[in-house]
Amino acid sequence: MIEVENLVKKFGDFTAVNNLSFAVESGQVMGFLGPNGAGKSTTMKMITGFLRPTAGTARIAGIDICEQPMAAQTQLGYLPEGAPAWPDMTPRQFLEFITRIRGFDKPAARAAMTRAVGMTELHGVLDQPIDTLSKGYRRRVGLAQAIVHDPDVLVMDEPTDGLDPNQKFQVRQAIEEMAAHKAIIISTHILEEVDAICSHAMIIDRGEIVAEGTPSALAARSRFFGAVSLTLDTQLLGQAQALLQNIANTRLEVLTRGVETVVSVFAENDSLDASALLTQVQTLIGQQDWSVRALALETGRLDDVFGTLTRKPRPSTEAAS
Ligand SMILES: Nc1ncnc2c1ncn2[C@@H]1O[C@H](COP(=O)(O)OP(=O)(O)O)[C@@H](O)[C@H]1O
Ligand SMILES: [Mg+2]
Structure with a gap:
């Protein structure tokens, strides 16, 4: 049409x-x-x-x-x-x-x-x-x-x-x-x-x-795609980091907003697929008596993709002006 x-x-x-x-x-x-x-x-x-x-x-x-x-x-x-x-x-x-x-x-x-x-x-x-x-x-x-x-x-x-x-x-x-x-x-x-x-x-x-x-x-083109994000009380952050660091071949990212913190676990290589990662995180936190606000396998973030794709530096010819 x-x-x-x-x-x-x-x-x-x-x-x-x-x-x-x-x-x-x-x-x-x-x-x-x-x-x-x-x-x-x-x-x-x-x-x-x-x-x-x-x-x-x-x-x-x-x-x-x-x-x-x-x-x-x-x-x-x-x-x-x-x-x-x-x-x-x-x-x-x-x-x-x-x-x-x-x-x-x-x-x-x-x-x-x-x-x-x-x-x-x-x-x-x-x-x-x-x-x-x-x-x-x-x-x-x-x-x-x-x-x-x-x-x-x-x-x-x-x-x-x-x-x-x-x-x-x-x-x-x-x-x-x-x-x-x-x-x-x-x-x-x-x-x-x-x-x-x-x-x-x-x-x-x-x-x-x-x-x-x-x-x-x-x-899904977002770097968050496939990461496992855990939302919990900020006061639990130290404990959560200590625990989640034990998962092999992963890296953590932390975003704190006041009393709430999101800890995202990223697989560092292909040996660990997203659902296996989710299972590991679930198992680990299941053994704690934390009140977890949310646990999610990330489907990607459009705002992250938008930001990455539209914030590229200008070509040098334009940068001069
Ligand atoms: N009539 C016009 N004369 C000169 N430049 C224009 C004119 N209309 C739009 N532009 C320029 O073209 C670019 C695209 O504008 P626009 O299509 O309105 O963008 P958007 O809707 O995505 O915000 C802008 O840099 C704007 O300043
Ligand atoms: Mg417009």
């Missing part, structure tokens, strides 16, 4: 997006991750036809966004960063306007609005000027605008940014409800969101893809 081919965007001498290619199928939610300035918004603007690529293109349901922007845009919904809308309009007026420019007749527009308003739960504020709405409601107006024509492709730029936890949850839920029948791209800074709603994820840095895969496959 979304095919991105060698997409490049230059602003003067500066390359914001450097040769991106990827595809998103119906039923997939692609999470676009990357630090500020990585090129996420610029990529989304090009995919949705709001910015002309310097090179490359994108196809929406097979339609080239550069050659036939209007035809491609009928297939897609776009929630730009910050969910801009006309502040003087009410959500009803705004959505009526959107359905009109999307070419709906009156009965079709009414049905489309009822559906979109239902999904975004806007009933209570339909006739209140948009600039008097809370941030959460304004974002939902933006979302309603993006889905009012029930597009097969949905592109959302930081849909939950700046919302409180309840509002985040509601927006995520709306995305999850739609996910089965659409191809969706969302950008986000919130790594837990990727785990919660994305089937695929891509980390971009300085305009280039540095990693992609399922969230769990990406997380």
